Amino acid sequence: GQQVMQIPQYQHVQEGEDFTTYCNSSTTLSNIQWYKQRPGGHPVFLIQLVKSGEVKKQKRLTFQFGEAKKNSSLHITATQTTDVGTYFCRYNQGGKLIFGQGTELSVKP
């Protein structure tokens, strides 16, 4: 069956450093979404990627969808303390909408 791994599970960075989380699938994905969950909060939609090789930017955040549509990444440039939280990818698995395991980002001021 389809396997999607999100890595790393945790990332601790100094404020100003970059951060990247990856979702890697064993099969082709129709699309992928990214969400952010602040500590104690609920997930909030960030973006959706649909096309092969797609790259989208939101200020310091860059989202990529691989050419084979099996991999996706979220990159944050020059992290700030407001970036703290857990970042999840979300994908369609046979009609079920499944979240990746998440990457928890902590930022040291």
Added chain:
Amino acid sequence: DGGITQSPKYLFRKEGQNVTLSCEQNLNHDAMYWYRQDPGQGLRLIYYSQIVNDFQKGDIAEGYSVSREKKESFPLTVTSAQKNPTAFYLCASSITATGNTEAFFGQGTRLTVV
């Protein structure tokens, strides 16, 4: 205001009791979902409904039940058969269940069983 509402925010129950978590949306969304989140863990899908009067099991449906009698409501019952019910429960909705529309989440219900 349009949105998705979960109640209560905190819930305490004795072991062996059934408990129902409420989820209501006024976004006119067809699809609704229940996820469970344990500390430091991801979100696991319990049940989902693509349309009113229909629902399917997710990955961890054992010990849970749902109903979807109205488009705007998707209550989740945590039964006594659920072996470890203490968790954070999140309800979500989206326009369709195709996976290419944004999911909106409620604020969550934190259930503690003592």
